[in-house]
Amino acid sequence: MEVVGEVFLSALLEPLLGKLTSGDLLNFVRKTQVEKELNKWKRRLSEIDAVLKDAEEKPITSPTVKIWLTKLRDLAYDVEDVLDEFQTEALASKMRAESQASSSTVRKLLPTCCAGLNPSAIELNMRTGSRLRGITTRLEAIAKEKIELDVGITRSKGVKKRATTSLVKESDVCGRDNDKKAILELLMNDGASNLEYSVIPIIGMGGIGKTTLAQLVYNDESVKFDCKAWVCVSDDFDIPRITKTILQHLGSCEDKDLNVLQERLKDKLSGKKFLIVLDDVWSNNYDDWTALSLPFSAGARGSKVIITTRIEDIASKMGSVRAYTLERLSFDECLRIFTQHALDSRNFDAHLELKEIGEAIVGKCKDCLWLPRHLEDSYAINRTLKSGKIF
Structure with a gap:
């Protein structure tokens, strides 16, 4: 596997998890066996995604783990193909429902378990049933291998997290x-709140x-x-260290x-807008x-705290x-x-021979922006570009 493939696996899983929580898709498969299979996928992929996010901080040297990552990559592409098929059919179903008033009569004739589905959707469900179960079996095996290989989500000793x-x-x-303009507006808006300071969370996937x-x-x-x-x-979250900093x-x-x-x-912040x-x-x-923020209340009205995190909770x-x-x-x-x-460089103008492979690499990552964070290893990226091989 090329180094780029290892790096971008978590970026590949992020949009898959997004598709698995898509409202249109969930409505399309509701109360069917497909929904049960997709729920299994979501649970397992979420667990594996946590592992891969941790792996971004670790060098991957084990040949066995690299083989495991290759299996996961291949499976992720298969999952993506299936979800794309369902999303396409879900969109077509929604458009038909909106444009054909007579479709409501057809739906009344369908079994309850197929509520919300049209005949072509039911055919798709039956046609892909074995394919879905096959992917579920592979996913369960990969999750089991993760445990056996001890690909844990706890950071190894001696591996330091990226400092900022x-x-x-x-x-x-x-x-x-x-985005910058939006956050600046939040910073400048003191509002009518009686709070001494406001906390502005910025959330999003890693990188x-x-x-x-x-x-x-x-x-x-x-x-x-x-x-x-x-x-x-x-x-x-070391309160003394954070306070001292x-x-x-x-x-x-x-x-x-x-x-x-x-x-x-508290004395330093007293009466000051921070x-x-x-x-x-x-x-x-x-x-x-609560313990960390106790001194913040001494600040002047309009003070702000920005936190960045991946976690909505x-x-x-x-x-x-x-x-x-x-x-x-x-x-x-x-x-x-x-x-x-x-x-x-800002473009491929001076390296036209690398343009096609470069666009293919970015295209493989689709619209994920986990990409830039891992381009710090310019040597590895250049090697991949010039080899003409992508993950």
């Missing part, structure tokens, strides 16, 4: 102007650009606050005792969040405004980011 800072090279960023968006906002010249602080939280942005701090740290932070970014939050422990527990969901970029925007990292 507030610095960003804005010229390398594309396609996020509207889609949550940190980059927060960096763009944090460094924007129009953002006027009395003081600012950036903390890379990661999966270790915020204090270091506001002046020197050598204390270790949490009580002393929080009293000092902006604090908590990047890459994983803990949804509400008690931890965190956004709902910590956020005081509706979470901002970061969407995927377009194909052209993905392609521009790809060429920037792989060729240090």
